[in-house]
Amino acid sequence: MEKFDVVIVGGGPAGTLTGWHAARAGASVLILEKRQEVGSPIRCGEGLDKRGIEKIGLTPSKKWIAHEVKGAHIIAPNGMKLKLTEGQAGNEVGYVVNRDVFDKEMAKLAIDAGAQLRVKTSVVELLRKDGKVNGVRTKFMGKIKDIEAGIVVGADGYESQIGRWAGIDTNLKPKDMFSCFQYHMVNIDIDPDYNDFYLGSCAPGGYAWMFVKGPDEANVGLGVQGTKLHKRGDVKRILDDFVKSVPGLAKGKAISHIAGAISACAPLDCVTADGILLIGDAARMIDPITGGGIINAGLAAKPAGEVAAEAVAVGDTSKEFLQKYEKGWRALIENKLWRNYMAKEKVTTFSDDTFNKIIEAIKDADMSQISSLELFKAVQAKYPELVKDFEDLLM
């Protein structure tokens, strides 16, 4: 049987960046991707924050940056606009990328470091020895083939099946699932220096976004909370209504339809088992407020790849040994995931009126040098009842 130190299921950023780190740490690495093409079709808004890119060790490249913005507008249900500069907006602002190109470049990084990648190859089952995961059963062009692994990495995205097959609980409650639909639109009238985010009932429980890809083109989409979906096909219908309601967008044309889902849950208690670890969307690492997942996947990829390589090198891939990975990724992103999860639990209950009040209160504050703490304080001064449940989050 063919054998690799590290077998990674999924050729998205979580999988390829883990493969990059594991290969650099000296492991033999195989990445398996069930689709026939890495990065396509796209399932993403394509917004990335600049600092995040640096933090995960990537050099920004013209190859995958489609556009740069100066900031973001947060738009209240009554139309009031809050302007945030790049520094204030933080996460998800800065670059808008071409994910199909970005994902291929990440795959190339892993391959350049020595990893192998196979497309159109599905993992259909986990192999076990003495109850411990030790390989995968794959299907390529109708043929079944077993591959032995020192350790398996579940980087299979929102589907998150590899972990569940291994007995790791990655199930989501409907309140923590967000179903998304998006159009890549052209011929629209926009301010290309700003990404726009629309709050309130235009996207029940979630928000609508516009990530600018050029002077007159953008990704226009939205996510709706699982508990607020009622009829079949609700999400596409809600997006169509939204697009019609925004003057600059209504006349545009879609050159691509994008579907997908994201999780917005509390950080999982455990993303490892004997012989296996999970990363990225598969490990439910998406930021519960922004819905962004690429940077968190990239941050966790370093401890994931390095610990996987080390575990195989020392011959101990037990769950106990893999606690080193649990500690590593948690130190990097767990606090923020918790904080933003608590915030999301609150924000998803806000009425349009509440959003209007909050934006109005912040708008009056001095925005020149404002932090998120200052924003909360500004709202608190005007509408103390709105932020009562938030107070503990400010600590």
Added chain:
Amino acid sequence: MVMEVDYTVCMHCGACVGSCPLNAMFLHETRLEFLENCNSCGICEKVCPVGAITGSGRVEG
């Protein structure tokens, strides 16, 4: 098994698979398979962004 997929509508995005509480679906690149443990709870039907899934009898069209 009563769940059905309209492949003229399905975009193979996997939203249904990751939302299935029983892990009872598999996406073969572009074709969805419902496994034996599917109990037709209808979550996939609700979560599908484009409404490609029918059959639970629990979600309005």
